Amino acid sequence: MHRPGAGSEDEERYRDGMQSGVFYSHLDRQVRPFIELIDFLRSIGIEKDLALPAIAVVGDQSSGKSSVLEALSGVALPRGSGIVTRCPLELKLRKSFGGKWKAKISYQGVVETFEDPSLVEIHVRTAQNTLAGDGVGICDDLITLEITSPDVCDLTLIDLPGITRVPVTGQPEDIGDQIRRLILKFIKKQETINLVVVPCNVDIATTEALRMAQSVDPEGARTLAILTKPDLVDKGAEPDILKIVNGQVVHLNKGYIIVKCRGQNDINQKISLADATRLEMEFFKNHHHFSPLLEQNKVTTQCLATKLTQDLVDHIKTSLPYLTDQIREHLETVKTELKKYSTGPPLERKKMGPYLTERLMDFIDKIHELCRIGNSSEKNLYTFLRPVFQQWDSYLSNTKGSFLNKVEAMIKNYDKEHRGRELITFSDYCVYEHAVQKHILGLQEPALDVLKAIRDMVQAEFRHVCEACFKSYPQLRCLALTKIDEIQMKQEAKVEKRIKEYINMERLVYTQDSIFVKGLKDHKDQLKEAFEEEHFYDPEEIEDITATFNCTAFDSRKLTTDKLGVYYEIVYQRLADYVPMLILQFMLKESAKMLRIQIMDLRDGADVVKLLSEDSMEGRRRADLHQRLDRLKKAQEKLSEF
Known part of the structure; x- marks a missing residue:
């Protein structure tokens, strides 16, 4: 380009004061594009990657x-x-x-x-x-x-x-x-x-x-x-x-x-x-x-x-x-480096919403699979839950013996401690009913212990899924973990209330006559053996007992232990199944459903940039590489115009 020398038109304009300002630049049209090019490159931060003319x-x-x-x-x-x-x-x-x-x-x-x-x-x-x-x-x-x-x-x-x-x-x-x-x-x-x-x-x-x-x-x-x-x-x-x-x-x-x-x-x-x-x-x-x-x-x-x-x-x-x-x-270096990292959130804000939805759906799908078949980590969730329910079953089965021993001791000391105005061999039903009620009430705390154990396992597994799905997103992870804890706490309180209600129902000491009679019939051989040992066997009496539909009429102390044993088997079956089913329904199935709904609600009015901000070293490195890639592409595109 021509540089103004002595006597040039520009110099004359400068000396004569004909210019519009203090400095006149006749090179403007040729100069400005290059100045603006460097300004553009500097504005997109390309100096983080390479030095610019200055x-x-x-x-x-x-x-x-x-x-x-x-x-x-x-x-x-x-x-x-x-x-x-x-x-x-x-x-x-x-x-x-x-x-x-x-x-x-x-x-x-x-x-x-x-x-x-x-x-x-x-x-x-x-x-x-x-x-x-x-x-x-x-x-x-x-x-x-x-x-x-x-x-x-x-x-x-x-x-x-x-x-x-x-x-x-x-x-x-x-x-x-x-x-x-x-x-x-x-x-x-x-x-x-x-x-x-x-x-x-x-x-x-x-x-x-x-x-x-x-x-x-x-x-x-x-x-x-x-x-x-x-x-x-x-x-x-x-x-x-x-x-x-x-x-x-x-x-x-x-x-x-x-x-x-x-x-x-x-x-x-x-x-x-x-x-x-x-x-x-x-x-x-x-x-x-x-x-x-x-x-x-x-x-x-x-x-x-x-x-x-x-x-x-x-x-x-x-x-x-x-x-x-x-x-x-x-650019080649950055592209090669990016291949070493997993896909992360997009840099463009308009693409962050769909990406957030994908991440939330992935979490929801994993929670659903966890509830459906139990798979989420190295072991199936149900392999953790089943032993706890089996222990509950064993506990109930084992308490039958202690319950019947208490009943026998009570019968042995009945006349001394419980007999009222009734004739000998006659019994007060309320005394036996109270024995059943007292024993059932003692099952409440063990049932609640099962609830707490299952709650801890389910909550831990939900949190594990959350940590895996939102590993790189601290804000999203924190919100999801909070949702998990809140839902589990709410559901635990609900199940605890229902267990207590159910224990109180069991204290009513009730079952359908047909169910109790069937239990007695199944136990007939054992009853017969007991009567024979006591020399108190009467076939017609046994038939009368097993045919009756008045299950509250305990008219023989000698048979009370066996009858209560039959009834306890009914209670045992109900509790052995109901408590696990209640816990699974509310602590796992319903909790998962609530969690899926509340997680998807995070999209409403969400600050997606904040939710998708990463804290892991890998995430920060990947984000940095994406930013470099973006500005290098912009720089390359701009330079192609020159």
């Missing part, structure tokens, strides 16, 4: 760095003694035609827009205090200030903290090392143009900023030096400055440019930036030694702006093939 501004404290940036941007940036720039400041200058001045500052999730140039300094200081704290410390976090104005050229610069050697009050002893590490982090990248600001009235060969630039760019291929404060050069020392500008002291491929910006005295005298630009041009036009540099485009801020813009664009153009190759290589 211009980093470096200088010692009080080198005039802020004045240069102020002249380029057209706004007052923070000034003062000591460290003024405490965080890297990305300064985006965007030329607008016919539009009004506006700015946007972004940092740590904060985005603010404003239309008053005088507020720039306040916003920048606020951002620095937020990131680096109130005081004089520094921070690596980036502040982005985008200025859109008809008075700027298209350019992006990164202003870095000024180099210091001696810490001041409130600064850590290693502040100098901290600043150097921060500066090197930017200027060592081969994609960065290093803009070194050096005052004319110091020995350039000993300048720390230039020395740091040379350490990472020995050939000076990507270093441009700006010489400031030319009005402070001692008389007679001007030829030395010319030697520097001509590369005879320290050679730099990009060379040197001298600028004269507003000093503190100019600010105190309220000299505007526009007037300062005009005075700068007059200074160089009238300077005996420096005026020839005008024709060589080696002086004035306008020349600097044009050169920086052109250099940056050239640098971007040169870097594009390399960037394209790097992005392609990174």
Whole structure:
């Protein structure tokens, strides 16, 4: 591209004041697409994967760095003694035609827009205090200030903290090392143009900023030096400055440019930036030694702006093939890496809802299968439950003997402890009924123990399914586990109430006559043997007993034990089956149904991003890879346009 030289139309416009703002850029249409390309790549975070072309501004404290940036941007940036720039400041200058001045500052999730140039300094200081704290410390976090104005050229610069050697009050002893590490982090990248600001009235060969630039760019291929404060050069020392500008002291491929910006005295005298630009041009036009540099485009801020813009664009153009190759290589690496990980949640919010539904349905299906056939883990759930129910069955069976022993003891001592006005051999039914009731009541706690044991197993298995299905999603896992615990607690209370109700029903001491008679008939041989041993056998009496339908008429103490034994067998069968069935129905089947319904309800008004946020190392790594893949694809697509 053509660069304006002395006497060019652009130069004449600049000198005659015909431009619409302080700086005129005839390269706008050719420059802006490349500047916007890099801005786009930076906005999608591609710098997390590879370095982008940039211009980093470096200088010692009080080198005039802020004045240069102020002249380029057209706004007052923070000034003062000591460290003024405490965080890297990305300064985006965007030329607008016919539009009004506006700015946007972004940092740590904060985005603010404003239309008053005088507020720039306040916003920048606020951002620095937020990131680096109130005081004089520094921070690596980036502040982005985008200025859109008809008075700027298209350019992006990164202003870095000024180099210091001696810490001041409130600064850590290693502040100098901290600043150097921060500066090197930017200027060592081969994609960065290093803009070194050096005052004319110091020995350039000993300048720390230039020395740091040379350490990472020995050939000076990507270093441009700006010489400031030319009005402070001692008389007679001007030829030395010319030697520097001509590369005879320290050679730099990009060379040197001298600028004269507003000093503190100019600010105190309220000299505007526009007037300062005009005075700068007059200074160089009238300077005996420096005026020839005008024709060589080696002086004035306008020349600097044009050169920086052109250099940056050239640098971007040169870097594009390399960037394209790097992005392609990174894409292949990321795709290969992603194959090592299981499928995770989508990054696009609109796809998260269906994905959440899939995860919930998977959980529901597994819960359903768990209830249907018991399979969920390495062992079938019913292989855990059945032994508990078998123990309950054995317990009931074993208590029959102790129950009958108590009945026999009661019969033996009946006349002494229970007989009332009745004749001998006659009995009070209530006494035996009370014995049955007391024994049945003693079965309540063991039944509740079975409930608690099964509840623990079912709850543990439900939680196991939850942990497996929602392993990587802490929010979703927490909600599901809470649902499981709440449902199990509610169902346990319901079953406990029903068991107690059933035990109370069993204390009624009742069964259908036909059922009891059938039990007596099945036990007939045993009764016959008992009667024979007691020499009290009467076939007709036995037939009368087994045919009767009045099951409450215990008219012979000698037969009471056997009769109660028959009745206990009926109670035993009822309890042995009813308690497990009751527990299975409410603690497993109904709990699973309730859980499935409540889990699906999680979709209603859900914050899917929060529910699908992952906490596992694998999940975080996969999410990071997906994010990288997304931005690399966007970058590749954008680069394909150039």
